[in-house]
Amino acid sequence: MKKFTVTTAAAAALTAGVLGLASPAQAAPTGGSAADTISSLEAQGLRVIVTRQSSTPLDKASVVSVTRGPSTPQSVPFATSQGDGSRTVRSQTVYVTVK
Template identity: 55%
Template sequence: MNKFGFAAVAASGLAAAFLGLAAPAQAAPAGPDNAQDAISSLDDRGYSVRVNHQGMVKPLDQSSVVSVRYDNDDRVVYVNVR
């Protein structure tokens, strides 16, 4: 009985470790390369976009998106870029 219990615990531990290592591979979303592409995509979907620059202001095609906050009631999106 002890050998069976040990084998069951070991098998479940290995399965959990395998699934735990596989999950982070899906965590990185694929999205637009720069802030201009992201803003254009949101604008095409009918959102009104408000841009907030953090740090040095540079053109949007050279900036990256830091965060996005949706206000679905008014269809407004606040985009922070850097």
């Protein structure tokens, strides 16, 4: 019974961790245009995907929402003194809706 309780608790913790990754991104920078917000997010190293709700230019558009997307792992090769190797780099995607 004790083993079942520990397993259940571990599963619950892992589920909470996964759901936590799907939460909204940190608050978008306030003030300024959608272009400023997008530039700021890209400067943080985030991959930004923009969804437009109007044809307003980005420098005059406002941000409706910023949502954190998946974190994507990518294997990057690099050379070492002992031969070639690779390391995993994660990139974070953020979806920005503008109007």
